[in-house]
Structures are given as structure tokens and as C-alpha cells.
Amino acid sequence: MRSTLFAGGYVFDGTGSTPSRADVLVEDGVIRAIGRSLVGDTVVDTTGRTVLPGLIDAHVHLALSGVNLVERLANPFSFHFFQAVVNCQRTVATGITTVRDAAGADLGLKQALARGLISGPRALIAVNMISQTGGHNDGHLSCGLAVELFPHHPGVPSGVADGPDEIRRTVRTMLRAGADVIKVATTGGVLSPSDDPKHAHLRPDELAALVAEADAAHVAVMAHAQGAEGIKNAVRAGVRSIEHGIFLDDEAIELMLARGTWLVPTLLAPLSVIEAAERGEVHGPAVLDKALEVAAVHRDAVTRAVEAGVPIAMGTDTGIGPHGDNLRELQLLVDCGLSPYQAWAAATSGAAGLLRLDDRIGRVEPGLIADLVILDGDLTDLSGLAGRVVETWQAGCRTYRRPVHEVAR
Incomplete structure (x- = not known):
């Protein structure tokens, strides 16, 4: 069983808490561990970026x-x-x-x-x-x-x-x-x-x-x-x-x-x-x-x-x-009184709860499906979000990578 380690960046767990430095270990499409000094067969460098739930x-x-x-x-x-x-x-x-x-x-x-x-x-x-x-x-x-x-x-x-x-x-x-x-x-x-x-x-x-x-x-x-x-x-x-x-x-x-x-x-x-x-x-x-x-x-x-x-x-x-x-919706939610982290939670753990999928997706947490997004920039900056998505992973498989010639808008 091969593993993928998302290393060097910040992690937003989907609950609305402030992102913190951590690595995320994924095996067989599932999040296995979150922490520091973890080891994986393949390493995805997330330095200077944030890993958040799909x-x-x-x-x-x-x-x-x-x-x-x-x-x-x-x-x-x-x-x-x-x-x-x-x-x-x-x-x-x-x-x-x-x-x-x-x-x-x-x-x-x-x-x-x-x-x-x-x-x-x-x-x-x-x-x-x-x-x-x-x-x-x-x-x-x-x-x-x-x-x-x-x-x-x-x-x-x-x-x-x-x-x-x-x-x-x-x-x-x-x-x-x-x-x-x-x-x-x-x-x-x-x-x-x-x-x-x-x-x-x-x-x-x-x-x-x-x-x-x-x-x-x-x-x-x-x-x-x-x-x-x-x-x-x-x-x-x-x-x-x-x-x-x-x-x-x-x-x-x-x-x-x-x-x-x-x-x-x-x-x-x-x-x-x-x-x-x-x-x-x-x-x-x-x-x-x-x-x-x-x-x-x-x-x-x-x-x-x-x-x-x-x-x-x-x-x-x-x-x-x-x-x-x-993702323009996130700024509109903030304009209505949510904090940026609360808006991100509405698009992750909150929406998962609505759909009754919160036991499977919506948070970066061991045991949940490894739907992950790697994002450039600070989560409190909601400008140009579509151009800041670097990679999208679904059940541990990369399904989108931003073309090399594109830069964050």
C-alpha cells in the first residue's frame, strides 16, 4: 500500500479553526495521520500553501x-x-x-x-x-x-x-x-x-x-x-x-x-x-x-x-x-457576516453536515476520505480564488493540477 504525504504547508481542518502547520498522510484514498515528521512514499510539497478539505x-x-x-x-x-x-x-x-x-x-x-x-x-x-x-x-x-x-x-x-x-x-x-x-x-x-x-x-x-x-x-x-x-x-x-x-x-x-x-x-x-x-x-x-x-x-x-x-x-x-x-460565493458570505474561516467551513464541514456526509468528507481528519485542495495564499484573502487552486485530490488521487504557465490571479 503506497502512501502520499502532503508536507510543509498549513492545514485548514474544515471546522473554522485557524490553519496550523502540519503534514497530512494519505493511504489508500483515506487520511491516515496529521502531524509533523510523518513519512510517505510520495511527497507533495505544500510549502507556503494551505491544504484544506475538498x-x-x-x-x-x-x-x-x-x-x-x-x-x-x-x-x-x-x-x-x-x-x-x-x-x-x-x-x-x-x-x-x-x-x-x-x-x-x-x-x-x-x-x-x-x-x-x-x-x-x-x-x-x-x-x-x-x-x-x-x-x-x-x-x-x-x-x-x-x-x-x-x-x-x-x-x-x-x-x-x-x-x-x-x-x-x-x-x-x-x-x-x-x-x-x-x-x-x-x-x-x-x-x-x-x-x-x-x-x-x-x-x-x-x-x-x-x-x-x-x-x-x-x-x-x-x-x-x-x-x-x-x-x-x-x-x-x-x-x-x-x-x-x-x-x-x-x-x-x-x-x-x-x-x-x-x-x-x-x-x-x-x-x-x-x-x-x-x-x-x-x-x-x-x-x-x-x-x-x-x-x-x-x-x-x-x-x-x-x-x-x-x-x-x-x-x-x-x-x-x-x-x-x-468560490465568489465565499466573499459574499463574508459580506453577510461570516468570518473568512466560517465561510470556508460553510463550504466544507458545514455543507458535509447538510448533505449527511460528514462521516466521510468535509474535514481533514484521520479516517475520512482524502478529498483535499492545495491553495495558494492566505485563506483570509478571498480574492482570485479560482486561479489560486494549485491541485485538487479526490479519494487520494490527483484530479486537477494548475498548468505550470498559469499564475495565481
Whole structure:
């Protein structure tokens, strides 16, 4: 059994503690020891750098590559599968070794990643998002056409459902398609053409049926929830995480604290829509107006949640914006009150806890899987992070090395 020693640098263990000088010994894909004067068969010099746990993005869309409506209509149906391969490569190149795909990725993509056919992160998948007719996952346009955010095919069945019985059947359909998590939209959203992010979607009896069916399969529920009433409906129904939480009010925050509900803020998402518009990318006329409206209040809501102590996991909604830009979310979390080390913890041990993978990943600790990232610079400096990832290791194997000609940006 050959071993790899990461020697000479600092180690951030993922808990939020200050990095300390240490070496990390890896054998057979597992972290075996952390300390000084360790010995390994192969030595990776990390002098002047930091070794940290493989990063986790708890809200991505690997099969989505932007929100340009014209481009989506112009591309052949199969084109997005090939884009997904590149998206996975860009993700692991930014130090992210595990993701929770929040709709669009199917079981085939997950298995291709797991079997090493393509390079990319370990993936938990939602398959598709469940929403009501006219809700966040209903692509019906006023002209009579429908442009689905997550195109339907045999691996990604429709998520539009109404009434407890249909909701129950749709949950079972997603589980049959390979879902590791059930995603539901309990409010409207920014990208959907005919709804309002503040409006609550699905009634309590529908949400009760959805959560009960997910619970029966021992699968968690993540809720796209932006308006306060929809957030509270989701929390009362028993979802594990609120995604976005743009219009969180004090009652919603108190409910989340009482029930241990996680918040995945995705602060980058509305900014990505605004930036896409500035680049001239075309989407529905209402989308930019909604993005501008929510961006102004999103930071305040997340700041109040952070101050109250709501558990935070990093998620970015990447796919709305460019893959590889995920780590911009860390500075946005700091802007909302987390310290830099707390933000890194939200992207490591915190996200692992949300995904119930904290017994396997998320920390640099003996016995855990050796998902590791080597990073240039100080962790308190959150600028240019994508260009500062030197190497990414997954289960003890190097899956990304920064090209020699590139320098940290």
C-alpha cells in the first residue's frame, strides 16, 4: 500500500479553526495521520500553501450553462450533455470535489462521474425540481410555447405536479430516476417567466405529501424558497434546507432555528443574472427586473440569518452563472457576516453536515476520505480564488493540477 504525504504547508481542518502547520498522510484514498515528521512514499510539497478539505457546493446545475434564452433555443438538444462534461471539469478545477445538483443532472451523468469516465465532482442529484403549474419549473410562455429550464428526457422527467396524489407520484418518479434528494419550489422564482418570487406555491397538504414520501425513502428535501410565506410553509413541512431565502423574515428565521433547518443562500445567483444581462445575454424581459429587485434585499436577509445563528452551507446556483466561478460565493458570505474561516467551513464541514456526509468528507481528519485542495495564499484573502487552486485530490488521487504557465490571479 503506497502512501502520499502532503508536507510543509498549513492545514485548514474544515471546522473554522485557524490553519496550523502540519503534514497530512494519505493511504489508500483515506487520511491516515496529521502531524509533523510523518513519512510517505510520495511527497507533495505544500510549502507556503494551505491544504484544506475538498470543497462542497450544495447547490449547482451541472447540466445548465447560463440563462441565454436565444442560445438555448438555437442549440441542438444533445448539446447540453457535452457542455455538462466541461462544466464538471471546471468545477473540480476550482477545488470542488462534491456537489448537490439541484436539477438537470441525470443518473447517467452521476454514474459517469462516479466511474471515472469524466473528470468532475462527486454528485448527489435531485434530477428535476417539483413545482406547481405556473410555478418556478413551468416553462410555459405567454406566446404558447414552453422553454424548460431543465429539458425533459427519459432521465429527467417533468417536475410539474398539482395536488397531493400527483405530487406523491412525482416524488416517486424522481426517486425512480435516481434522485438522492427531492427538490421542490415553494415560491416563484427569478428565472421563471410567469410567477413572482414572493408568492407561496403549493399548499400545506401538497407539501406534507411530498415530505412524507421523501421521508419514506430516507431522502431529504431541499426547497427553492424565496418569499417569506413559502419559506415558512417549507420549514413547517419539514424540509432540510431552504435554498435562496431572499425574503426571510424574523418568523421564518425563528422557525428555521427551532427546526434545525439549513440555509443555502446562493447569493451569487441574482448577481449572475444581472451580469449576464450586462454581457448582452438574452432572457425573458421580466427576469432582469426580478433579479434587480431581489439582489437588493437578499444580502440583508442572509445577514439577519447569520446573526441569528441559522446553519449555513455554501451553495452557488452555478449554471445560472459560469461554472468555475463558484468560490465568489465565499466573499459574499463574508459580506453577510461570516468570518473568512466560517465561510470556508460553510463550504466544507458545514455543507458535509447538510448533505449527511460528514462521516466521510468535509474535514481533514484521520479516517475520512482524502478529498483535499492545495491553495495558494492566505485563506483570509478571498480574492482570485479560482486561479489560486494549485491541485485538487479526490479519494487520494490527483484530479486537477494548475498548468505550470498559469499564475495565481
